[in-house]
Amino acid sequence: TQLLEQSPQFLSIQEGENLTVYCNSSSVFSSLQWYRQEPGEGPVLLVTVVTGGEVKKLKRLTFQFGDARKDSSLHITAAQPGDTGLYLCAGETGANNLFFGTGTRLTVIP
Amino acid sequence: EAGVTQFPSHSVIEKGQTVTLRCDPISGHDNLYWYRRVMGKEIKFLLHFVKESKQDESGMPNNRFLAERTGGTYSTLKVQPAELEDSGVYFCASSPFRGSPLHFGNGTRLTVT
Numbered sequence: 001t002q003l004l005e006q007s008p009q010f011l012s013i014q015e016g017e018n019l020t021v022y023c024n025s026s027s028v029f030s031s032l033q034w035y036r037q038e039p040g041e042g043p044v045l046l047v048t049v050v051t052g053g054e055v056k057k058l059k060r061l062t063f064q065f066g067d068a069r070k071d072s073s074l075h076i077t078a079a080q081p082g083d084t085g086l087y088l089c090a091g092e093t094g095a096n097n098l099f100f101g102t103g104t105r106l107t108v109i110p
Numbered sequence: 111e112a113g114v115t116q117f118p119s120h121s122v123i124e125k126g127q128t129v130t131l132r133c134d135p136i137s138g139h140d141n142l143y144w145y146r147r148v149m150g151k152e153i154k155f156l157l158h159f160v161k162e163s164k165q166d167e168s169g170m171p172n173n174r175f176l177a178e179r180t181g182g183t184y185s186t187l188k189v190q191p192a193e194l195e196d197s198g199v200y201f202c203a204s205s206p207f208r209g210s211p212l213h214f215g216n217g218t219r220l221t222v223t
Contacts, residue, residue: 100152
């Protein structure tokens with residue numbers, strides 16, 4: 001079973017601060033996806049990274065896939081209260097099902 | 111376009127009863143997936159349909175769970191008989207073709223008492 005561990009599990013920061021969320025595994029993935037989930041809703045895809053070392057930016061969010069395709073990070077610059085939510089990483093092995101991480105619950109305090 | 115819809119949004123049943131969850135994927139999406147999150151755990155894959163065929167059901171926990179997708183449109187997931195450990199949130203997702211991003215529904219929260 002592929003296990004994706006996210007850290008930190010919970011994060012509470014002030015508006016304007018920067019933060020990084022990590023997603024680590026001992027398994028290699030063909031791609032890695034980051035989702036954000038709001039209460040009462042399903043996960044919504046933010047980005048997919050495919051190539052080892054790949055960096056993608058989505059406004060204030062920067063996603064990086066590790067060189068060995070086993071880990072990833074999400075960096076948020078100048079966090080806003082609207083960034084509050086549950087962030088999930090998910091790895092795909094090629095069988096077209098996803099292995100989800102344990103999640104990071106982010107709270108941005110105004 | 112309408113997103114993935116799941117019904118009911120919440121279900122509370124007693125141990126031993128039967129519950130059927132329904133998922134309507136986005137129109138035209140051949141791929142349909144069921145996932146679930148049980149309390150305190152990560153979201154886990156249950157199974158994958160391509161049209162009406164089960165492509166991968168390796169994540170189904172046991173034979174109390176039965177998923178169908180007759181006609182290749184909506185899907186149902188039946189739990190019979192339900193056990194306490196079946197409580198959790200059941201998500202459905204769909205995609206138009208293999209490898210394309212998944213679109214998730216809002217989930218059905220199942221509570222077995």
